[in-house]
Amino acid sequence: ILASDADASMVPDWIKNTAKWYGDGDISEDDFLNAIKYLIQQKIIVISDDGTSTKPNIVIPNGNSEKGSHGFYEPMHLDITKETVVIWENQDDYGHTIQSQDNAGRVIPIFNSNILLTGQTFQYKFDESGNYQYFCTLHPWRVGTISVI
DSSP: OOOOOOOOOOOGGHHHHHHHHHTTTSOOOHHHHHHHHHHHHHHOEEEEETOOOOOEEEETTTTTTTTTSSSOOOOOOEEEEEEEEEEEEOOOOBBBEEEEOOTTEEEEEEOOOOOBBBOOOOEEEEOOOOEEEESSSTTTEEEEEEEEE
C-alpha cells in the first residue's frame, strides 16, 4: 500500500489502538503482525505483486454519462509527484474515455484510453512535471486535471 492511498479517517479505531499498543510495547510483535495479516486477508490492505498500489486514484462514478448529473471524475483535480502511476476506474454503467488535451481542448498524444466499460481501468505513469488536462470524448463536459510536481 502506498502512503498516498492512506486516509486516517478510513482507519478503524481497533487498528489505531493495536498500532499504539504495539508501539507502547503492550502487545507482542506476533499479535501486531497477526492484525496486519488479517487486514491483508480481508483485502482491507491490498498489495500488488510489484509493490505498487492497485487502488484507483481517480474514479468515474455512476451517473457520469448524464450531462445534468453532478458526476465528475473523482477527484476532479489530483496533485502527484513525478513517476506516479495514476489509475482511472470506470464505475459508471456507461463507457468513458480518458483523453489528454491541450489548453485549447484538442486531444493530444500523451495519455489516451480506449473506451472503458464498467469496472475497467486505465493507467498512465507521469514522468514529467507539469499540469495535465483530460476529458471524456463521449461526454466532453466531463473534465479533470492533474498537477505533477
